[in-house]
Amino acid sequence: MATVSPPWSYTLQLPHDPRAPGIARSTLRTVLAAHDLTEFVPTAELLASELLTNAHLHTLGPYALRVLSENPDRLRVAVWDTDPRVPPGFREAAPVSPETAEHGRGLYLVRACAAAWGVSVLRELGASRGGKVLWAECGRERAGG
Numbered sequence: 704m705a706t707v708s709p710p711w712s713y714t715l716q717l718p719h720d721p722r723a724p725g726i727a728r729s730t731l732r733t734v735l736a737a738h739d740l741t742e743f744v745p746t747a748e749l750l751a752s753e754l755l756t757n758a759h760l761h762t763l764g765p766y767a768l769r770v771l772s773e774n775p776d777r778l779r780v781a782v783w784d785t786d787p788r789v790p791p792g793f794r795e796a797a798p799v800s801p802e803t804a805e806h807g808r809g810l811y812l813v814r815a816c817a818a819a820w821g822v823s824v825l826r827e828l829g830a831s832r833g834g835k836v837l838w839a840e841c842g843r844e845r846a847g848g
Contacts, residue, residue: 717755819840
């Protein structure tokens, strides 16, 4: 009889500190190992690294990493920050950053490597601090699919 993993999620609140993205990546690896999902580590770590670096470089406040899995074949990596502006690399009609550019290619890399990606702009309501959430998913290829 096959078993189904229940949905799970972890959220790591991070201060605006240059060490925070590295701590978040280490936490991500630990979470995936605990759920026996180490095959997701290379892609999930790349996605998280780019999203966390974007939050650190382009916002002044705290940010958070959220990792969630609603089914065993898919993993979502999301980063919340306090700035509601959607970066150019995550807009639907964003131009492709030149391969020779020194900056600005990270979010294009996320879009290229993710199975799905998106953004949610959060409005300040009650206890919410507003901002935005950039997310990207990686998935396990199914046989015959």
